[in-house]
Amino acid sequence: MLPFQLLLLGAALTPAHAVTVYGVQGVLQGVATGGASASVTYTSDTAAGTAVFDPGNYTGDAAFNPVILAPPPLPSPAPPTQFTVQLPNNAQNQPGLSIPQSGSFLGFSIEMSVVTQVIGLNSTFLQVPFLNLMALVAERGGSVRIRVGGNTQETATVVPSLADGKMIEKDKEDSSNPTETPTLLLTPELMYMMNNISALVNVKWYLGIPFNDTSHLRLQIAEYGEGILGDNILGFQLGNEPDLYVAHDHRPPGWNETNYFNEFGLVIDAIGEDSSIPVKNNLIAPSVSGTWSPEDVWNTGFIPAYQSSLGALAVEHYPDDNCAAAFPNAGFGPPKDPQNVFPEYLNHGAGQSIVAPYIASTALAQTYGKPFLMFETNTASCGGFPGVSDSFGSALWGIDYGLQMAYVNFTGALIHVGGVDDSYNPFTPPPTNMSSFEQWTIGPIFYANLVVAEALGTSSTSQVLDLNMNGGNTYTPGYGIWENGQLARLVLINFMTDPSGASSYTATISVGGVNGESNATPASVRVKMLQAESVAVKENITWAGQTLGGRFQADGRLQGDEDVQTISCDQTQNTCQVTVPAPGVALVFLTDEAFEESTPSTTQTFATTAVTKTANTATVPASVLATSNGDSGADRESLTSTSKGSSGASRAIVGAPGVASLIALLASVFVFASAARR
Numbered sequence: 001m002l003p004f005q006l007l008l009l010g011a012a013l014t015p016a017h018a019v020t021v022y023g024v025q026g027v028l029q030g031v032a033t034g035g036a037s038a039s040v041t042y043t044s045d046t047a048a049g050t051a052v053f054d055p056g057n058y059t060g061d062a063a064f065n066p067v068i069l070a071p072p073p074l075p076s077p078a079p080p081t082q083f084t085v086q087l088p089n090n091a092q093n094q095p096g097l098s099i100p101q102s103g104s105f106l107g108f109s110i111e112m113s114v115v116t117q118v119i120g121l122n123s124t125f126l127q128v129p130f131l132n133l134m135a136l137v138a139e140r141g142g143s144v145r146i147r148v149g150g151n152t153q154e155t156a157t158v159v160p161s162l163a164d165g166k167m168i169e170k171d172k173e174d175s176s177n178p179t180e181t182p183t184l185l186l187t188p189e190l191m192y193m194m195n196n197i198s199a200l201v202n203v204k205w206y207l208g209i210p211f212n213d214t215s216h217l218r219l220q221i222a223e224y225g226e227g228i229l230g231d232n233i234l235g236f237q238l239g240n241e242p243d244l245y246v247a248h249d250h251r252p253p254g255w256n257e258t259n260y261f262n263e264f265g266l267v268i269d270a271i272g273e274d275s276s277i278p279v280k281n282n283l284i285a286p287s288v289s290g291t292w293s294p295e296d297v298w299n300t301g302f303i304p305a306y307q308s309s310l311g312a313l314a315v316e317h318y319p320d321d322n323c324a325a326a327f328p329n330a331g332f333g334p335p336k337d338p339q340n341v342f343p344e345y346l347n348h349g350a351g352q353s354i355v356a357p358y359i360a361s362t363a364l365a366q367t368y369g370k371p372f373l374m375f376e377t378n379t380a381s382c383g384g385f386p387g388v389s390d391s392f393g394s395a396l397w398g399i400d401y402g403l404q405m406a407y408v409n410f411t412g413a414l415i416h417v418g419g420v421d422d423s424y425n426p427f428t429p430p431p432t433n434m435s436s437f438e439q440w441t442i443g444p445i446f447y448a449n450l451v452v453a454e455a456l457g458t459s460s461t462s463q464v465l466d467l468n469m470n471g472g473n474t475y476t477p478g479y480g481i482w483e484n485g486q487l488a489r490l491v492l493i494n495f496m497t498d499p500s501g502a503s504s505y506t507a508t509i510s511v512g513g514v515n516g517e518s519n520a521t522p523a524s525v526r527v528k529m530l531q532a533e534s535v536a537v538k539e540n541i542t543w544a545g546q547t548l549g550g551r552f553q554a555d556g557r558l559q560g561d562e563d564v565q566t567i568s569c570d571q572t573q574n575t576c577q578v579t580v581p582a583p584g585v586a587l588v589f590l591t592d593e594a595f596e597e598s599t600p601s602t603t604q605t606f607a608t609t610a611v612t613k614t615a616n617t618a619t620v621p622a623s624v625l626a627t628s629n630g631d632s633g634a635d636r637e638s639l640t641s642t643s644k645g646s647s648g649a650s651r652a653i654v655g656a657p658g659v660a661s662l663i664a665l666l667a668s669v670f671v672f673a674s675a676a677r678r
């Protein structure tokens with residue numbers, strides 16, 4: 001039971017029932033509509049800035065849990081709300097900057113067993129919302145890095161084909177894994193599908209290869225991966241969380257770092273002799289998750305022994321777990337109360353404490369010239385915490401944590417995407433038993449991927465500094481980003497929730513006039529704001545005025561008009577004042593180039609109706625169109641002109657019955673979409 005358990009007077013959370021929401025003090029807060037397409041009218045408590053919504057007995061999928069926690073109370077003492085940030089323009093005058101980072105820094109890790117739900121059924125049946133979402137990130141950061149793997153990769157086996165033309169088959173009974181991940185059979189179609197995604201959007205991939213049994217190796221994922229994906233494959237993760245193998249019964253008790261070192265060598269030898277794996281130097285390891293420290297592995301001599309086979313070093317980490325709630329009888333003890341853990345995510349110390357144990361390793365990686373990746377991460381393992389992992393607060397956490405990793409010289413980090421049992425997903429397709437027109441749910445943390453991509457841009461020269469601003473106050477962190485050696489952007493975060501406006505802060509920014517530089521503050525700056533009413537909400541999140549839509553409402557495209565603030569600076573005083581709401585994130589562009597680089601002038605989108613809904617497209621009732629968004633003519637052109645990747649699309653348009661009505665449908669969707677844009 002949550003401390004802020006609501007009284008739902010006489011109303012179950014069933015579709016279309018209006019429920020009265022009572023808040024912390026039992027005061028009427030507002031009105032909510034429950035059910036699958038629930039939208040909560042969220043109003044704030046005058047005293048504490050809190051409102052909560054909790055159906056209590058919700059038993060549906062975690063990914064769609066409507067619970068809304070109370071935002072944590074304001075900190076006491078309150079942070080100063082006026083302070084200065086003065087930075088040199090030239091990177092050479094600023095000590096402590098990170099290595100150059102790429103806009104693809106924050107990518108995704110997709111559990112191998114859920115690719116059919118999230119990415120596509122096969123090479124010709126791709127999930128259009130997924131394509132749209134990846135296009136958004138790729139346009140901002142240059143490309144998107146996605147790992148397909150996870151616990152399920154350990155038991156994955158490639159077979160030539162499966163019954164009914166399936167690409168992936170799960171065999172749950174075989175699983176002896178406490179995380180209940182299934183044994184997987186997959187066909188090479190998976191790699192064809194991934195390659196076809198890359199033909200449409202600039203996505204580069206990591207694949208996991210099994211390490212569950214090094215005396216009977218199954219290297220087919222690497223063989224097919226190299227053969228089919230070629231340059232679109234970034235590397236192969238060998239061994240996922242080997243430090244948990246004993247706990248997961250993949251290895252006998254006593255199996256240790258030395259055993260891991262030796263077995264890793266066996267696989268390298270096998271790859272060396274496998275002519276179907278032409279690239280021998282792109283393995284990713286050790287992917288330890290905290291049971292072993294990276295040093296436990298380095299101390300075996302791992303890096304010098306295997307450096308010619310390693311493409312990147314990697315770790316995995318979740319700062320907390322919700323295992324007790326996810327597995328009630330597995331000895332994890334009493335479940336943690338999400339309300340109590342919520343504040344732990346809403347400060348700068350959260351990200352700092354995650355990265356601290358890895359800073360020595362990112363430095364070590366540099367000495368070997370190796371990238372250092374956070375290969376799988378999210379708010380909490382075992383599905384995350386409902387109300388925390390799917391709140392606006394998770395977006396703030398993801399931005400601060402992502403930029404903190406960039407600052408301490410990680411070279412990339414992958415936000416994990418699980419299934420409908422998880423609260424933390426950046427995006428979730430509708431449950432399969434819902435009608436096909438019900439659409440996707442975008443997790444707030446997805447906005448972290450967008451914002452970090454824009455903050456780092458496409459040049460792969462961005463150097464990040466934790467500004468330690470406002471006296472290092474943990475609720476008001478900020479980052480500076482130097483690109484091509486010049487200060488280009490600032491990211492200013494406000495973790496507090498205060499509808500009164502009193503906790504908004506104003507940073508007075510000065511460029512130059514420090515470290516031997518003359519004043520260099522521009523005449524004006526542009527600011528994009530990430531905003532929502534509270535850290536606790538799940539909907540109505542806007543990035544520069546645009547949103548991806550509420551639960552079951554997203555097709556992966558930003559909706560609404562873009563709203564970019566232009567703030568005039570005082571060049572006499574050498575100052576610019578930027579106000580950051582509580583809660584919110586401001587991305588401040590200090591130059592036109594930085595702004596233009598991060599702001600796509602056109603967005604590549606994909607017709608919802610074209611790629612995935614081949615046969616039944618023409619029969620979608622008109623009423624459904626109102627919940628669906630279409631696609632511009634130009635985009636359709638780019639789709640049909642992409643020969644193979646869009647072969648499903650082209651075939652659907654050419655070959656499906658009722659072509660005329662399909663075209664008419666697309667046209668009317670286009671009209672609707674244009675109208676909706678205003």
Ligand SMILES: *[C@@H]1O[C@H](CO)[C@@H](O)[C@H](O)[C@H]1NC(C)=O
Nearest residue numbers: 008010011012013055056057
């Ligand atoms: C949830 O709780 C409410 C109020 O106690 C009750 O009326 C409703 O039947 C419950 N719904 C389910 C699905 O158990």
Ligand SMILES: *[C@@H]1O[C@H](CO)[C@@H](O)[C@H](O)[C@H]1NC(C)=O
Nearest residue numbers: 038039040041042539540550
């Ligand atoms: C989102 O904002 C719109 C417009 O202000 C409002 O009508 C809607 O109820 C809000 N939805 C939620 C879930 O707060």
Ligand SMILES: *[C@@H]1O[C@H](CO)[C@@H](O)[C@H](O)[C@H]1NC(C)=O
Nearest residue numbers: 121122123124125165189614
């Ligand atoms: C992909 O899946 C769709 C839907 O099940 C099917 O119609 C199509 O034939 C499949 N294509 C391939 C190449 O397997």
Ligand SMILES: *[C@@H]1O[C@H](CO)[C@@H](O)[C@H](O)[C@H]1NC(C)=O
Nearest residue numbers: 154155156157183184212213
């Ligand atoms: C490894 O996984 C494969 C495929 O699921 C399975 O057949 C095999 O028994 C596993 N080996 C070990 C040692 O767990």
Ligand SMILES: *[C@@H]1O[C@H](CO)[C@@H](O)[C@H](O)[C@H]1NC(C)=O
Nearest residue numbers: 254255256257258259296300
């Ligand atoms: C692992 O276990 C073996 C056998 O007990 C032992 O020789 C070795 O030192 C251990 N390695 C580590 C890193 O503890």
Ligand SMILES: *[C@@H]1O[C@H](CO)[C@@H](O)[C@H](O)[C@H]1NC(C)=O
Nearest residue numbers: 096097098099359407408409
């Ligand atoms: C990151 O790497 C750069 C370049 O080697 C170094 O100067 C800086 O101190 C590193 N940052 C951290 C936090 O280790």
Ligand SMILES: *[C@@H]1O[C@H](CO)[C@@H](O)[C@H](O)[C@H]1NC(C)=O
Nearest residue numbers: 059060061431432433434435
């Ligand atoms: C979908 O399945 C879930 C779980 O079996 C069930 O609770 C829900 O009512 C179903 N929804 C529909 C629309 O059938």
Ligand SMILES: *[C@@H]1O[C@H](CO)[C@@H](O)[C@H](O)[C@H]1NC(C)=O
Nearest residue numbers: 123124192195196199644645
């Ligand atoms: C898409 O997948 C099919 C295999 O089903 C393949 O023939 C085709 O070449 C792929 N297209 C691209 C662009 O990779």
